[in-house]
Amino acid sequence: MKFAILLLVVLTIACVFGSVIPQGRTLDEYLSAYGTRSGALIVGLCLDDLFHSTWFLVLTVLLVCDLLYCNLSRVPSLLHRGARFRDPETAWKLSQAQPAGGGKNASTVCTVEQVPDAATVFEKLHMRPVSGERDGKKTLFAAQNGVGLWGAWVTHLGILLLIVGFVLGQATRQLYTVHGVPGQTLPVGDTGCTLTINDFDVSLTENGVAEQFTSDVTMHDPAGASESAVVSVNQPGKLFGYKVFQNSTGTAAKVTVTKDGAVAQEAILCAGDYVYVLDTPMALFFNGYYRDALDFGGMKADAFAWSTYYNGVYSETRYQAEGETAITTDSIRVTFSEPQSYTLLQIKRERFIWLVLLGGLVTLAGLVLSFYLQPRRVWAEQTETGWTVHGESQKGGAIFRDRLREAAGG
Amino acid sequence: MLKAESILFYLVLVCYFLAMALYFVFLATKKEKLSTLAVLIQLIGLLLHTAAIVCRGVGAGRLPLTNQYEFATSFAWGLCLVSLIFIRKFKFPVLGAFVAPLICLLIGYAAFQNREVKDLMPSLRSSWLGFHVSTAIISYGSFGVSAVVSAIFLIRDRMKDDSFWGRHIPAREKLDAISYRSVCLGLLFLTFTILSGAIWAEQAWGSYWSWDPKETWSLITWIIYAIYLHLRLGRGWRGKSAAVFAVIGFIAVLFTYVGVNTLIPGIHSYK
Numbered sequence A: 001m002k003f004a005i006l007l008l009v010v011l012t013i014a015c016v017f018g019s020v021i022p023q024g025r026t027l028d029e030y031l032s033a034y035g036t037r038s039g040a041l042i043v044g045l046c047l048d049d050l051f052h053s054t055w056f057l058v059l060t061v062l063l064v065c066d067l068l069y070c071n072l073s074r075v076p077s078l079l080h081r082g083a084r085f086r087d088p089e090t091a092w093k094l095s096q097a098q099p100a101g102g103g104k105n106a107s108t109v110c111t112v113e114q115v116p117d118a119a120t121v122f123e124k125l126h127m128r129p130v131s132g133e134r135d136g137k138k139t140l141f142a143a144q145n146g147v148g149l150w151g152a153w154v155t156h157l158g159i160l161l162l163i164v165g166f167v168l169g170q171a172t173r174q175l176y177t178v179h180g181v182p183g184q185t186l187p188v189g190d191t192g193c194t195l196t197i198n199d200f201d202v203s204l205t206e207n208g209v210a211e212q213f214t215s216d217v218t219m220h221d222p223a224g225a226s227e228s229a230v231v232s233v234n235q236p237g238k239l240f241g242y243k244v245f246q247n248s249t250g251t252a253a254k255v256t257v258t259k260d261g262a263v264a265q266e267a268i269l270c271a272g273d274y275v276y277v278l279d280t281p282m283a284l285f286f287n288g289y290y291r292d293a294l295d296f297g298g299m300k301a302d303a304f305a306w307s308t309y310y311n312g313v314y315s316e317t318r319y320q321a322e323g324e325t326a327i328t329t330d331s332i333r334v335t336f337s338e339p340q341s342y343t344l345l346q347i348k349r350e351r352f353i354w355l356v357l358l359g360g361l362v363t364l365a366g367l368v369l370s371f372y373l374q375p376r377r378v379w380a381e382q383t384e385t386g387w388t389v390h391g392e393s394q395k396g397g398a399i400f401r402d403r404l405r406e407a408a409g410g
Numbered sequence B: 001m002l003k004a005e006s007i008l009f010y011l012v013l014v015c016y017f018l019a020m021a022l023y024f025v026f027l028a029t030k031k032e033k034l035s036t037l038a039v040l041i042q043l044i045g046l047l048l049h050t051a052a053i054v055c056r057g058v059g060a061g062r063l064p065l066t067n068q069y070e071f072a073t074s075f076a077w078g079l080c081l082v083s084l085i086f087i088r089k090f091k092f093p094v095l096g097a098f099v100a101p102l103i104c105l106l107i108g109y110a111a112f113q114n115r116e117v118k119d120l121m122p123s124l125r126s127s128w129l130g131f132h133v134s135t136a137i138i139s140y141g142s143f144g145v146s147a148v149v150s151a152i153f154l155i156r157d158r159m160k161d162d163s164f165w166g167r168h169i170p171a172r173e174k175l176d177a178i179s180y181r182s183v184c185l186g187l188l189f190l191t192f193t194i195l196s197g198a199i200w201a202e203q204a205w206g207s208y209w210s211w212d213p214k215e216t217w218s219l220i221t222w223i224i225y226a227i228y229l230h231l232r233l234g235r236g237w238r239g240k241s242a243a244v245f246a247v248i249g250f251i252a253v254l255f256t257y258v259g260v261n262t263l264i265p266g267i268h269s270y271k
Ligand code: HEM
Pocket: A001, A002, A004, A008, A063, A066, A067, A070, A071, A074, A151, A152, A155, A156, A159, A367, A370, B187, B225, B226, B229, B230, B233, B234
């Protein structure tokens, strides 16, 4: 238990670091944001990709082992406790060991004496007693919610399934992103499949805000078969066993490179894409298409923003209107045209999601068992002056005691 | 409808602040009737608040649970509802006096947020939205109640055990049990929130868990309360230590709710 708590504390601290330190940046970014020493420490300790780091995985595996050990070792004692819980003899022993409010179990057993009618106490507590006899005296006994004893066990089982499903799913999943504009056919990672974007629609609300993004796509497998689907946000499609998600959108444009007056290269670039210009060391990076970014003496115009890099080193950023031509060298000219929206799709095959979901549901069931089916027992024996009623609730404590006293009118 | 919501919202503000004032006067003067009146006004506030939320939902044509204003008022609503349930269940009107400032703080925070109805971005247009956010509201409300009950527990010793406090504040053991109960309710609902969020994220983004700061912080909150339970059940942490822990847990809840949106950018920012 101590070890489990320690692990949970360490995991919590790790999660705090993982949420506060931006994840997945470059070393340079950490060095400039946190200084040389802290930046190097962040990268050295893998805090830059904490949730996928080996030490985080080790912590998770330790937790799984601890949970597994805890649950397996607990089965015999839980079965034993269940049997004892249903056995009235153990209840009598408990109340005899604790005459009127003292003793070791003082916090769990409550006794009310001189109760006129024990049957109504059981009725008020919604418990159905079994009658019996002890030393010639009439007795009543009821045990309720024994299954609640398994609450923590079931919760732990659920968490175990959930973590195992999550780790297996992450380790084996295939995840690809594809982005492009209608008419393009693009490869889907290393699957050998291609995806054709037949159509992409951005529907707007009355206020001109994006309401839904919808892509019409066809996937072709290496054997030549094809399957089509229409996917939108919150409505993924399924093609050849891959799930296709409408992830996001942005602007794309056509770039035309002319050399010596003739078209030498044409490409569709989505914002964030780059292309090498012909066989030169110059790469052309498309930043995006911006509203009213240009000002021609008070006349606003939309602009394509693009940057040039030589041998990977940033050179400059330009803003250029549609159809305008920029000259990069004497013989090479660059023109941007056809601004349009591109679609970004996520294509995924992930097994074990069912295990994660099952784990989640089992955890929920376990919590309900732990919290709302609290094992409790009430037993009573007739005396000359009425009934003596005892009650025990393992977790309900003070609240159950008050309820019992209220029901017994004590 | 939105105009009605606006009027109702101000009435709600008045009710909650009035209820808080009455609770305070009740504590100061120890006049029993004032507590009944304060609970009644809090209840009227809750009903008007419900009407305001319904009006906004009808006016906006969607569930009003998507931006900082809507979530702040719903959080206040959840806290008000859960506290009234606990006040009734445990005959504990003094709880109202301690919860009311928190409710007023939340509703005041909401009043300073942008109340304009904006169109939803595509990912929020899901049937999971209602379930996900309403379970979060109940969960946060329950954690709020547990923190307040724990705070009462912590200061109970300082109060003289005269007949007034003795009558109106349950015994320490019972306060401890009430706090525990509300943590249980909160944790159960937080589990619903996290699970429904994961199912929704899978549909919307193709990834049920992306370690986004909001997701991570809800997990942190969940683990903190799991630690609380283990310390309680396994190591017998009751009373003072448990109460301190419940208050810390609620600070994590508040950070998950306000801090993450404002301090750490992510896909949950409602921006
Ligand atoms: C939130 C719901 C949870 C509940 C109600 C719960 C309940 C319990 C209980 C009652 C015990 C045994 C205490 C005892 O009888 O000695 C226990 C032990 C333990 N719990 Fe949990 N737990 C929960 C969540 C978790 C989580 C999230 C983890 C870890 C991921 C965890 C890991 C453990 C471990 C490893 C033990 C120690 C078992 C042993 O040493 O026998 N539990 N828990």
